[in-house]
Amino acid sequence: MQKKLEQYILDHINDENPVLKELERYTYLHVLRPRMLSGHLQGSLLTMLCRMIKPVNILEIGTYTGYSSICMAYGCNDSAHIHTIEVNDELEHVIRKFHKKAGVENKITLHIGDALKIIERLNIDFDLVFIDGDKRQYPEYYNAVLPKTKQGGFILADNILWDGKVAKPNMPDDAYTKGIMDFNRMVKEDTRIEKTILPVRDGITLICKK
Numbered sequence: 001m002q003k004k005l006e007q008y009i010l011d012h013i014n015d016e017n018p019v020l021k022e023l024e025r026y027t028y029l030h031v032l033r034p035r036m037l038s039g040h041l042q043g044s045l046l047t048m049l050c051r052m053i054k055p056v057n058i059l060e061i062g063t064y065t066g067y068s069s070i071c072m073a074y075g076c077n078d079s080a081h082i083h084t085i086e087v088n089d090e091l092e093h094v095i096r097k098f099h100k101k102a103g104v105e106n107k108i109t110l111h112i113g114d115a116l117k118i119i120e121r122l123n124i125d126f127d128l129v130f131i132d133g134d135k136r137q138y139p140e141y142y143n144a145v146l147p148k149t150k151q152g153g154f155i156l157a158d159n160i161l162w163d164g165k166v167a168k169p170n171m172p173d174d175a176y177t178k179g180i181m182d183f184n185r186m187v188k189e190d191t192r193i194e195k196t197i198l199p200v201r202d203g204i205t206l207i208c209k210k
């Protein structure tokens with residue numbers, strides 16, 4: 001039933017852009033762990049959120065093959081710029097190739113390296129941050145990006161339901177689930193922000209800095 005509903009949703013939203021379709025196919029054929037890619041539903045949500053927020057400076061942690069950065073770029077006007085960070089240098093050629101194919105290479109700066117080190121060096125206040133890197137590091141990413149998020153700016157965090165593991169009666173104590181749960185607790189307790197959760201795909205937290 002879930003699959004049928006998902007298909008129904010996909011049948012009733014914009015068609016997937018051909019370059020994004022090609023990137024998804026390429027990723028499933030050639031790259032490890034292709035399920036990490038946002039996909040059409042979440043990607044179209046990112047595009048729409050960018051249309052709504054009209055961010056000028058965007059930060060993404062975890063580029064992977066570039067799908068979500070392209071979706072955000074499609075939703076932004078020409079004055080916007082995205083800084084996206086990916087630690088796996090084997091993905092660099094794929095990311096650059098598809099940013100170019102999508103015609104968004106001038107809107108995006110790709111940083112190859114560890115997000116925590118790179119964020120430290122970025123002297124920019126962001127209107128929108130998309131956290132989608134190593135789940136174990138979500139609390140550290142949050143602490144690093146909140147001071148660099150503008151007042152009234154937004155932080156989105158992906159995979160915060162972690163395949164439902166966060167709500168299991170006997171919570172798995174692996175480092176990934178723990179990282180996500182620590183992050184979810186931090187966000188809940190932080191009075192500097194407003195927050196809500198969208199149960200889209202693997203769960204997305206929407207945060208607005210007061």
Ligand SMILES: C[S@@+](CC[C@H](N)C(=O)[O-])C[C@H]1O[C@@H](n2cnc3c(N)ncnc32)[C@H](O)[C@@H]1O
Nearest residue numbers: 036037038062064067068086087114115133134
């Ligand atoms: C879930 S994938 C990102 C998916 C992508 N945002 C999308 O929607 O298509 C997570 C990515 O984060 C990267 N990553 C993990 N730790 C990182 C770090 N410390 N700094 C930067 N990137 C990191 C991984 O190599 C992986 O490519």
